[in-house]
Amino acid sequence: MLPLLLASSSVYRRDLLTRLRLPFSCSSPDIDESHRPGETAVELVKRLSLEKARALAHSHPNHLIIGSDQVAVLDGRIIGKPHTHDKAHQQLMSASGASVSFLTGLTLLNSQTGHYQVDCIPFTVHMRPLKTEQIERYLLAEQPYDCAGSFKAEGLGVSLFQRTEGDDATSLVGLPLIRLVDMLLAEGVDIP
Known part of the structure; x- marks a missing residue:
C-alpha cells in the first residue's frame, strides 16, 4: 500500500481518519481558497479538495x-x-429553525499514477428554533469559532x-469516511 497523506491541518479531519486504523501523515497545503465568480458551492468544494491534494503531489510522490x-x-x-463570537451568534440566529446544507468535497489522489477520484458529499442539518440565551450558553461552552455553521456536531x-x-x-465533521473507504478500496487498500 502507498503511504497515506492527509492534505489538511484540521484536527477534526485527523481525528476522523484515525478511525480507519491506517497509518497516515499530515501536511497542510498552501492554496488559494477563494470562491471564483459563478462557481457553485459543489464546484468550489470539489475544486478545492483536488487542489489541496495536487499541491502536495510533487513533495509526496x-x-x-x-x-x-x-x-x-x-x-x-x-x-x-465565524472566527469570532459575534459572527458565530449571527450565524446561529440566522440558522434558527432553518436547514443548513454542508457540502464536503473529497479527493483521493494517487501521486504515483496521477489518477484521482473526486466527489461531493452532502449532509443537511435541520436546526431547532433557537433563543438568544441558548445560543450564548452554547457558544460560551464550546466556542466553535473555527467551524463552518458555528457548531461542533x-x-x-x-x-x-x-x-x-x-x-x-x-461528512458533517469534514471528512466523509464512508465515501473515502470506497475510494481507498478502489486503490487496492485493505480496510479493515
Missing part, C-alpha cells in the same frame, strides 16, 4: 493523498467559519439540531 474541503450553505449562500452542537439528513454523518 508515491502517496495516496486525501484532500477535503467543506462549506455550509444557508438560504442559498455560503457561510464560512461531534460535541454539544448536536443539542441545536432538530434532525439531520444524509448518508454519512462524518
Whole structure:
C-alpha cells in the first residue's frame, strides 16, 4: 500500500481518519481558497479538495493523498467559519429553525499514477428554533469559532439540531469516511 497523506491541518479531519486504523501523515497545503465568480458551492468544494491534494503531489510522490474541503450553505449562500463570537451568534440566529446544507468535497489522489477520484458529499442539518440565551450558553461552552455553521456536531452542537439528513454523518465533521473507504478500496487498500 502507498503511504497515506492527509492534505489538511484540521484536527477534526485527523481525528476522523484515525478511525480507519491506517497509518497516515499530515501536511497542510498552501492554496488559494477563494470562491471564483459563478462557481457553485459543489464546484468550489470539489475544486478545492483536488487542489489541496495536487499541491502536495510533487513533495509526496508515491502517496495516496486525501484532500477535503467543506462549506455550509444557508438560504442559498455560503457561510464560512465565524472566527469570532459575534459572527458565530449571527450565524446561529440566522440558522434558527432553518436547514443548513454542508457540502464536503473529497479527493483521493494517487501521486504515483496521477489518477484521482473526486466527489461531493452532502449532509443537511435541520436546526431547532433557537433563543438568544441558548445560543450564548452554547457558544460560551464550546466556542466553535473555527467551524463552518458555528457548531461542533461531534460535541454539544448536536443539542441545536432538530434532525439531520444524509448518508454519512462524518461528512458533517469534514471528512466523509464512508465515501473515502470506497475510494481507498478502489486503490487496492485493505480496510479493515
